[in-house]
Amino acid sequence: MSSRQPSSKPDLYVVARIVKELSDNGSMKRTQLATATRLSYDILVRYLGWMNEKGFVRMDGEENVVLTEEGHDVYERLVEWILEYVGKLRFPRF
Amino acid sequence: MSEVQVLTKVEELMGALDQVKRYKALTRLLVDFAVIFLAAIAVLLGWELGFDFYRLGSATGCYYAPFGEFTCTASSAALPLAVQLFSGLAILLIPMAGLLGGIVWVDRGLKKVEVEGWKGVLGEGIPGAIKLLQELNWDLVLDDIRASKSGYSVYFTVKVAGYWMLALVVLFFPYDVGMSALHLAPNMYALALVSFVLVVLVARGDLQKKYRQVVSLDNLMWELRWFSGEFKAAKFEA
Numbered sequence: 001m002s003s004r005q006p007s008s009k010p011d012l013y014v015v016a017r018i019v020k021e022l023s024d025n026g027s028m029k030r031t032q033l034a035t036a037t038r039l040s041y042d043i044l045v046r047y048l049g050w051m052n053e054k055g056f057v058r059m060d061g062e063e064n065v066v067l068t069e070e071g072h073d074v075y076e077r078l079v080e081w082i083l084e085y086v087g088k089l090r091f092p093r094f
Numbered sequence: 095m096s097e098v099q100v101l102t103k104v105e106e107l108m109g110a111l112d113q114v115k116r117y118k119a120l121t122r123l124l125v126d127f128a129v130i131f132l133a134a135i136a137v138l139l140g141w142e143l144g145f146d147f148y149r150l151g152s153a154t155g156c157y158y159a160p161f162g163e164f165t166c167t168a169s170s171a172a173l174p175l176a177v178q179l180f181s182g183l184a185i186l187l188i189p190m191a192g193l194l195g196g197i198v199w200v201d202r203g204l205k206k207v208e209v210e211g212w213k214g215v216l217g218e219g220i221p222g223a224i225k226l227l228q229e230l231n232w233d234l235v236l237d238d239i240r241a242s243k244s245g246y247s248v249y250f251t252v253k254v255a256g257y258w259m260l261a262l263v264v265l266f267f268p269y270d271v272g273m274s275a276l277h278l279a280p281n282m283y284a285l286a287l288v289s290f291v292l293v294v295l296v297a298r299g300d301l302q303k304k305y306r307q308v309v310s311l312d313n314l315m316w317e318l319r320w321f322s323g324e325f326k327a328a329k330f331e332a
Contacts, residue, residue, distance in 0.1 A: 020220060082220070087099070087103055089318070091106045091109070
């Protein structure tokens, strides 16, 4: 897997899309993942490189991308954070 | 809480912000409304002045009546009937046209406000919710809520004033007839006071609702100020 990283700070939205696809579908080929996340192949590879370095994804023997436990945990923590904070908001009924 | 609950909460947040957008647009549109209505009053004044000058210019039927009033009468008979009729009703028709024009303008403007554009993004699930939260310009959102609050308060005042004027016009004729029947002089101050009390009584529910909406906007601002602080402080980069 390429070790190239996203050119600037990774977009949390893109990371979340990749993780969600992997979480929903299990392991996926990079081309499949690019289609599912509507990312260009090059950008996907850069994100996967960054996520691999962080330990969120890994490649299996058949060159499929797999979400690691850590990747799953980070996504869960992010969801929990949104739940915790957005959940506290009380919106008026206009 | 599940993913569905997160999405529901974010949907509520975005819905509340859409409402803020509408209120903010209303603030701007109320200025347009005032301009349209004042333009109608200017047209009315222009019409009345023009009509009086025409009658004055025709040099018949104008005289100083007792108590120093300058009155023109018969000369307008030379004008087409439609113009005479319009002149008689202009004081009612032109401001009403201004009022209706203003209402239609505000209504059109409010329909143009782009809302619910976020629904497609939220349809992506949690990533969509993250995108929406990430892209919110919190400083702008808080400014918008502040502007909406004052705009909504002005709208609330204008609405009450409008109802009051309407009540005055509607009550004037029966009141005048009643006072004439009793051989008493009409008291406009009393009529204005009674109209105001009636408006407050009839529109009480609506007024309470509007007041609660202003308070709601205030609460929303405090809630979002807290949330934006938390969101900015959160370290999402792994």
